[in-house]
Amino acid sequence: MNGRRPLKRAAGVGAAVTFLLAALTSCGSGATDKAPSITAPEMFYLRPVGDKSGPHDKDPFHFSADDGKAHTGVRGSADHTLTVDVLPGAKSAVVLRKGGNCTGSPTHMTCEVRSEYDSRSDGGVSLVAAKGSKPGDAGVVRYTYTDRSGRKVTARTKAVVGEPVVEVLTAKSRTGVHPDAELTEPIVIRNTGEVPVRGLALEVGLEQLEFEERYANCRYPGFYKGHIAVCEFPDLRIAPGQTVTVQPALRLRTPETKMYASFNSKARALDMGPEYGGVMAGGDHGDGPVLRPEATTAEKGTYAKGGGWTNVVLDTYADYSVSDVDLYGDPGTKRTFKLTVRNNGPADAGAAEKLVFSPPLGMEMVKQPMQEYDEDEYEPYCENGAFTYTCDIKALEPGRTQTFTFTMRLGEPGEGTLTLQDKKPAQDWYVGDRDPDPSNDKAVITVHPDR
Missing domain, CATH: 2.60.40.10 (Immunoglobulins)
Structure with a gap:
């Protein structure tokens, strides 16, 4: 012994x-x-x-x-x-x-x-x-x-x-998708390694999407409110150079009031051991059909090692607007006022806009919006350059507003401007808010003589 x-x-x-x-x-x-x-x-x-x-x-x-x-x-x-x-x-x-x-x-x-x-x-x-x-x-x-x-x-x-190298067919974006509709997404996986894949783990994560059906051989960890599916196929073998497609294709429900959504398809060989950082544990199995990987011919497209995110651009828009502001008082009078931005819908486009505030000549800043960047440490929320204030607008659901409160000392009667501007796209698939009514993207702030 x-x-x-x-x-x-x-x-x-x-x-x-x-x-x-x-x-x-x-x-x-x-x-x-x-x-x-x-x-x-x-x-x-x-x-x-x-x-x-x-x-x-x-x-x-x-x-x-x-x-x-x-x-x-x-x-x-x-x-x-x-x-x-x-x-x-x-x-x-x-x-x-x-x-x-x-x-x-x-x-x-x-x-x-x-x-x-x-x-x-x-x-x-x-x-x-x-x-x-x-x-x-x-x-x-x-x-x-x-x-x-x-x-x-x-x-x-x-x-x-040698190693099994699992790659997932991943599109950078899906466009022209209707809100509150069913999105069908096939999962295609190939092994570009030197030795066979022995057992496969698949994880699908959703952002702003919902599973239209939950599959019997997948777990749905409760902490993530059903937005992650973890599926394992311990008996699957994928030879070097072989491709499999998971059947049936995933059925996802798109959001009704969002412009952007995304999903992440990740896969790994089970005999590589747990993924670095741990394994998603827990969750009940679904009551839908069983997912089955089937050998298929290789599909053209972009494959990512381990998988990747696909961005979904929905066929909708967000109409942002800004309102005029009227101030009354003699030069030197302090006035507190609010600049209000509204999303008229029908969708939430995320943090797609910024407000550019150019005060009337002669106005002097007394107090401006602040944000906490560390415990009890604050800095101006809006960037200031050449007496122009540029304020980021947060993601607004349809019908919601964001207000910026300023206190300034008035100058002589005159006008300034309030202008909504699209943020520069960070990705080539990003289309902003598709605002259909640019006429309400501008407003004036006017200083009038005291009444």
């Missing part, structure tokens, strides 16, 4: 596996001590020699160990030993790269480590493809962690040369 419990697979294909010492010896163990453990990926894919391409957001290789002692935050000296060995028959596929406090050869490394060790933060041995190896070559690497009392625990990783 090697003193280990039987291997227990963690949730998810390719997940890290933790090995524990079967039992603690009776001496030297406190009531809160646990068995020593070492955690390493069950499988890890290696980039072929000289090839720096690969999948998107891959979780970097790492492993960790813990002697199980109850610690008080002080990790102590490096008096534990970690050895890493490339097992016989594996050196033609994988070799070791030295890091941290380690010595040895490409097939055997010894590292002096602390009681709690993580290769990600402490440095250590990493795995790389051996020179002359080919995609599909594989070998096993063994880790042995020994605590200061001589207790040992081991773990193993199967290292495979």
